Amino acid sequence: MAHDHHHHHSHNGDQNLSVSIVLNIGITVAQIVGGIISGSLSLMSDALHNFSDVISLFLSLAAHRLAKRKANAASTFGYKRAELLAAFINAATLIIVAFYLIYEAVLRFSDPVAIGTGLVIWLSLLGILFNGFSALLLRKDAQKSINMKSAYLHLFTDMMASIAVLAGGLLMKYFQWFWVDSVITFGIAVYLIIMGFGLLKSSTKMLLLFTPENLKIESIAEAVHQVTGENRLYHIHLWHLNDNVLHFEAHLDCRSDMSISAFNELVSKIEEVLFHDFQISHCTIQPEFEKACPKDFIIEE
Incomplete structure (x- = not known):
């Protein structure tokens, strides 16, 4: 015996994700070029995180579209669980990127280098603007879907990372504290691990068919x-x-x-x-x- 109550996906979900993808490709390219020219590790780490955002947003978009496909004889549940899989992969990439950043930050901390701060400041402002706008686009959808939440978390953490990079750029420009670049990179990484772990845990439990935590x-x-x-x-x-x-x-x-x-x-x-x-x-x-x-x-x- 079955009792179905349908849940509707946001019609704007696809459009919002597409806009966010375009914006993040732009930031990633700009920050990679700027990171190479300025020698800033925190800017390169932000670019790496932005690149992981692009991949995760593509994945979220594909899963969002797949989930709307109807069930058939070959897939009797349809593709509804595609969004859980996307959330799991996105959370895992957040954590993997974070550990790589920690490794790079520790290496750089022992040997700080002079950094072109002008580019760091302007590109971090660009990151704050683009990621903030993208996160705002997905905020409403994030409350309804774990897949959209994983995409939103990537964007929100990247906006926070850009704020940290901006602060570091200003400290390096006015105080010549070049070691701050490594400290901020480390801080960004720890923040990514904290944000990614909760999402990884909840998506894993859903994929393993665990009983929902709020029900007994x-x-x-x-x-x-x-x-x-x-x-x-x-x-x-x-x-x-x-x-x-x-x-x-x-x-x-x-x-x-x-x-x-x-x-x-x-x-x-x-x-x-x-x-x-x-x-x-x-x-x-x-x-x-x-x-x-x-x-x-x-x-x-």
């Missing part, structure tokens, strides 16, 4: 048993299809040999409880009568 199987069963009476749920599974859609399946141990029409009526009541109390939009209930098997909530298969 026991609480759901207790609520359902209020309407099923002596008919008890067991062998329960609850998982994210994507970050917006929850699926639930369970066996119902029926104490009487009820008719199909009576069972349908009971399942309708279960569906209402699951949707209104727990936001579970799709459920499958398997009826069983006098079947000899373990009746635990969770049964290893």
Whole structure:
């Protein structure tokens, strides 16, 4: 038995991602050229992060489009989980880039070099402007989708990194503190790890079909048993299809040999409880009568 409530993607999602991709390609090229000319590691690290943004935004755009494809005989769930995969890859790249930046910053710190600060200041301002605008474009969509959130996090952290680079550029220009370049690079990297880890953890749990952290199987069963009476749920599974859609399946141990029409009526009541109390939009209930098997909530298969 299924109960579906559809969730709509933002129509502007594709357009906003496309604009952000164009802006980030522009920043990346400018910062790579500027980093080479000025000798600034923090500017090059910002460019590297921007390049990872371009890749992650392309990935998010592809996943966003794939997720809207309809299910068919070959892919009965459609491509809804593509956005989870994109979020996982984006979070992983944030962390990989961060560790590379830490390695580079440690090397540079022991041997600081003079840096052309004018370019650093102007290009970091460009980064703040473009990344800030891109992050603003995706902010609304980020609240509805883990994939869009991963793209938004890339852009937001890059805006913060550009602010840090600007501060470093000003300190180097007026105080000749060239070691600040390495310290800021290190700080950017630590910030990326912190931001990326939470996203990596949540997307991994969804991909591994973990029970959502905000829901407890026991609480759901207790609520359902209020309407099923002596008919008890067991062998329960609850998982994210994507970050917006929850699926639930369970066996119902029926104490009487009820008719199909009576069972349908009971399942309708279960569906209402699951949707209104727990936001579970799709459920499958398997009826069983006098079947000899373990009746635990969770049964290893």
